[in-house]
Amino acid sequence: LMPMVTYFFLIVTTYAFLGTFLFAWATRDQVVAEHRTAHILTAVISAIAGLSYFLIQGYYHDLLVELGTLPSPDDRRTLIRESYSAINQYRYMDWAVTTPLLLVKMVLMLRLSWREQKRPLTILLLADFFMILTGFIGEQQLSFGNEIQVGPKLIWGAVSTVGYVLVLLTLYRLWQQFAGRVQPRERWAYRLMALTTVTFWGVYPIGYILTVFDIDLNWIHIAFSVADLINKAGVGLVAYVASTGELK
Amino acid sequence: LMPMVTYFFLIVTTYAFLGTFLFAWATRDQVVAEHRTAHILTAVISAIAGLSYFLIQGYYHDLLVELGTLPSPDDRRTLIRESYSAINQYRYMDWAVTTPLLLVKMVLMLRLSWREQKRPLTILLLADFFMILTGFIGEQQLSFGNEIQVGPKLIWGAVSTVGYVLVLLTLYRLWQQFAGRVQPRERWAYRLMALTTVTFWGVYPIGYILTVFDIDLNWIHIAFSVADLINKAGVGLVAYVASTGELK
Amino acid sequence: LMPMVTYFFLIVTTYAFLGTFLFAWATRDQVVAEHRTAHILTAVISAIAGLSYFLIQGYYHDLLVELGTLPSPDDRRTLIRESYSAINQYRYMDWAVTTPLLLVKMVLMLRLSWREQKRPLTILLLADFFMILTGFIGEQQLSFGNEIQVGPKLIWGAVSTVGYVLVLLTLYRLWQQFAGRVQPRERWAYRLMALTTVTFWGVYPIGYILTVFDIDLNWIHIAFSVADLINKAGVGLVAYVASTGELK
Numbered sequence: 001l002m003p004m005v006t007y008f009f010l011i012v013t014t015y016a017f018l019g020t021f022l023f024a025w026a027t028r029d030q031v032v033a034e035h036r037t038a039h040i041l042t043a044v045i046s047a048i049a050g051l052s053y054f055l056i057q058g059y060y061h062d063l064l065v066e067l068g069t070l071p072s073p074d075d076r077r078t079l080i081r082e083s084y085s086a087i088n089q090y091r092y093m094d095w096a097v098t099t100p101l102l103l104v105k106m107v108l109m110l111r112l113s114w115r116e117q118k119r120p121l122t123i124l125l126l127a128d129f130f131m132i133l134t135g136f137i138g139e140q141q142l143s144f145g146n147e148i149q150v151g152p153k154l155i156w157g158a159v160s161t162v163g164y165v166l167v168l169l170t171l172y173r174l175w176q177q178f179a180g181r182v183q184p185r186e187r188w189a190y191r192l193m194a195l196t197t198v199t200f201w202g203v204y205p206i207g208y209i210l211t212v213f214d215i216d217l218n219w220i221h222i223a224f225s226v227a228d229l230i231n232k233a234g235v236g237l238v239a240y241v242a243s244t245g246e247l248k
Numbered sequence: 249l250m251p252m253v254t255y256f257f258l259i260v261t262t263y264a265f266l267g268t269f270l271f272a273w274a275t276r277d278q279v280v281a282e283h284r285t286a287h288i289l290t291a292v293i294s295a296i297a298g299l300s301y302f303l304i305q306g307y308y309h310d311l312l313v314e315l316g317t318l319p320s321p322d323d324r325r326t327l328i329r330e331s332y333s334a335i336n337q338y339r340y341m342d343w344a345v346t347t348p349l350l351l352v353k354m355v356l357m358l359r360l361s362w363r364e365q366k367r368p369l370t371i372l373l374l375a376d377f378f379m380i381l382t383g384f385i386g387e388q389q390l391s392f393g394n395e396i397q398v399g400p401k402l403i404w405g406a407v408s409t410v411g412y413v414l415v416l417l418t419l420y421r422l423w424q425q426f427a428g429r430v431q432p433r434e435r436w437a438y439r440l441m442a443l444t445t446v447t448f449w450g451v452y453p454i455g456y457i458l459t460v461f462d463i464d465l466n467w468i469h470i471a472f473s474v475a476d477l478i479n480k481a482g483v484g485l486v487a488y489v490a491s492t493g494e495l496k
Numbered sequence: 497l498m499p500m501v502t503y504f505f506l507i508v509t510t511y512a513f514l515g516t517f518l519f520a521w522a523t524r525d526q527v528v529a530e531h532r533t534a535h536i537l538t539a540v541i542s543a544i545a546g547l548s549y550f551l552i553q554g555y556y557h558d559l560l561v562e563l564g565t566l567p568s569p570d571d572r573r574t575l576i577r578e579s580y581s582a583i584n585q586y587r588y589m590d591w592a593v594t595t596p597l598l599l600v601k602m603v604l605m606l607r608l609s610w611r612e613q614k615r616p617l618t619i620l621l622l623a624d625f626f627m628i629l630t631g632f633i634g635e636q637q638l639s640f641g642n643e644i645q646v647g648p649k650l651i652w653g654a655v656s657t658v659g660y661v662l663v664l665l666t667l668y669r670l671w672q673q674f675a676g677r678v679q680p681r682e683r684w685a686y687r688l689m690a691l692t693t694v695t696f697w698g699v700y701p702i703g704y705i706l707t708v709f710d711i712d713l714n715w716i717h718i719a720f721s722v723a724d725l726i727n728k729a730g731v732g733l734v735a736y737v738a739s740t741g742e743l744k
């Protein structure tokens with residue numbers, strides 16, 4: 001049953017991103033000029049995420065077919081474990097492109113001048129890149145038999161967390177410095193978006209750690225799908241609400 | 249023959265949704281500003297439904313190929329029965345995303361203020377989610393040999409119906425409260441759209457019950473395809489007609 | 497590991513081009529009228545490159561699956577070497593269309609009159625075509641056993657370089673003649689774009705020469721992916737910044 005439910009979530013997530021993309025695209029003229037770039041980023045992020053989930057569900061579909069041919073539960077577990085690695089690769093590809101765009105979108109909400117945002121943006125993007133890169137290396141810490149090597153994986157995870165914390169700190173400092181200047185709606189949106197980086201971005205490191213334990217990896221797929229929807233489509237909706245003409 | 253006709257319907261439905269999507273997309277500037285969001289929802293819903301039918305017809309195509317290799321009518325029936333389950337999964341994935349959007353679209357037709365619509369919208373979306381979720385659980389009540397377990401399936405169906413009835417009641421209460429305030433065209437559109445939830449949405453629970461009997465499941469595929477077209481493309485057309493500039 | 501990382505880069509590049517395409521497309525009204533054509537060229541170039549990388553990653557995916565079935569390292573190397581040729585074909589198809597568009601885009605930045613740009617443009621396009629064509633012929637210099645024939649390959653490479661140098665010279669002459677006339681922002685953008693033809697276009701001939709040596713060809717895939725992103729998406733961004741209303 002679990003594999004079926006996971007497949008269900010993967011496809012639903014694909015649909016939801018397709019929907020978000022089309023919606024953001026079609027409403028780009030309803031958004032005030034200052035926030036148009038951010039709104040288009042929502043469309044871009046959703047399109048990439050939609051394609052990523054489309055590839056993932058295709059992969060998972062093949063997995064399901066193969067699962068059906070394996071009689072022994074042991075073989076099935078091994079297959080799920082190996083395919084987990086493969087699917088995770090797709091996630092990192094997605095993250096490599098979409099997380100920087102998400103951060104840019106958040107900073108844009110504060111309408112800073114080019115000079116003000118140059119430094120914090122550079123820090124954010126470098127820290128984010130560092131986080132994804134070292135996390136990706138950590139995921140590759142597999143022994144010959146495709147077993148996770150717990151020690152190295154956790155060490156790389158800790159290294160990656162340094163980048164993550166730096167992202168959080170930079171967003172917080174921006175909030176302290178500039179939040180007072182913008183409209184209440186924009187302040188609300190920035191806060192909500194920045195908070196997701198503490199809360200729902202936190203789902204990914206937790207999933208990373210959980211792979212070390214002996215749990216059904218499908219739970220992680222489901223949790224990541226939901227977190228992705230919140231972090232990309234949800235945040236996009238928040239930005240949209242803060243950027244429509246009615247509200248300003 | 250029946251499988252061929254079913255395949256025919258699946259592909260025609262795919263095309264029809266593609267057409268609806270493109271039409272709604274291209275006409276988005278012809279719609280008065282107040283109803284633009286609803287109109288874009290039609291495009292989004294059609295795109296998702298189109299993709300969903302595209303996946304379904306692909307699945308069905310593989311089924312047809314396999315059917316051709318099975319000489320015994322008994323094997324063929326088993327294959328159709330099992331594939332019915334699989335295709336149904338795709339339908340639920342679609343419903344999980346599109347039914348809430350359909351309900352939002354109906355409510356938008358009444359042009360309520362944010363405060364007025366917050367509560368009924370929340371109820372609608374929760375009831376709808378409950379309906380789809382419990383219905384989905386009901387579909388999974390299969391015995392080891394992939395036979396439907398009639399008792400549990402019907403009980404879950406009854407539970408699901410509670411959500412369905414709540415949706416109908418909420419839409420009816422909205423009609424009583426607010427229909428008087430909007431333009432005649434909008435009243436007409438809301439009524440028609442809300443009525444489909446009683447009539448053509450009813451096709452799905454009937455199909456759900458019929459699976460328990462020994463009928464050719466292809467009939468259900470065909471009925472669902474037609475109902476989907478009415479509930480998504482048809483309703484989209486009604487909303488379009490009520491929202492064009494000429495009419496207001 | 498290397499094949500996995502290469503696959504990673506191919507997909508990320510696909511996503512990035514999809515993103516660039518959508519972004520350029522959606523922002524086409526934010527660009528001053530004089531530079532709109534150039535901006536749309538960015539969208540066109542990104543769309544073509546995105547499709548090209550989508551095909552390449554699909555090919556590479558099949559390659560990875562096949563690699564998994566080959567136990568001997570020797571067989572694996574042969575497979576990678578042969579597939580390198582095939583993937584390279586996709587790259588030349590892309591270059592045949594996108595490099596002339598890139599050159600046109602650069603020239604457009606100088607806002608020359610039709611008479612002024614006719615001659616240099618003709619030279620640029622012919623030299624570029626000559627470069628790609630002879631380079632393509634060079635890549636086909638394979639012996640019966642699919643081994644690269646070093647001598648002929650390098651001779652054709654040298655011939656191709658004639659075209660390349662002619663492109664560089666023409667761009668330089670244009671800079672000397674006309675750069676003084678345009679706005680500082682445009683001068684900056686033209687210079688940056690023309691410089692990439694010396695620097696990051698240079699990655700391709702280097703990769704061409706490296707195939708002659710016994711290195712892991714995946715490095716070349718990765719280098720080409722990064723260079724493509726800089727030469728197409730990066731240059732597109734530079735042109736965008738120089739063409740937005742705020743800056744002029």
Ligand SMILES: CC1=C(/C=C/C(C)=C/C=C/C(C)=C/C=O)C(C)(C)CCC1
Nearest residue numbers: 135157160161164201204205208228231
């Ligand atoms: C800290 C940390 C990680 C953080 C990952 C994050 C924060 C990913 C965010 C993804 C998003 C926001 C996706 C878009 O929806 C890794 C790489 C798992 C490795 C372990 C340590």
Ligand SMILES: CC1=C(/C=C/C(C)=C/C=C/C(C)=C/C=O)C(C)(C)CCC1
Nearest residue numbers: 383405408409412449452453456476479
């Ligand atoms: C009441 C009930 C059901 C209702 C399903 C409905 C009402 C689906 C509507 C789908 C639509 C509108 C699709 C879009 O075109 C289920 C889940 C079959 C389970 C049995 C009980």
Ligand SMILES: CC1=C(/C=C/C(C)=C/C=C/C(C)=C/C=O)C(C)(C)CCC1
Nearest residue numbers: 631653656657660697700701704724727
């Ligand atoms: C000089 C030379 C070459 C030059 C290729 C170039 C300059 C390609 C540029 C491609 C671009 C800019 C792609 C878009 O991003 C070849 C054909 C490898 C053959 C060897 C000699």
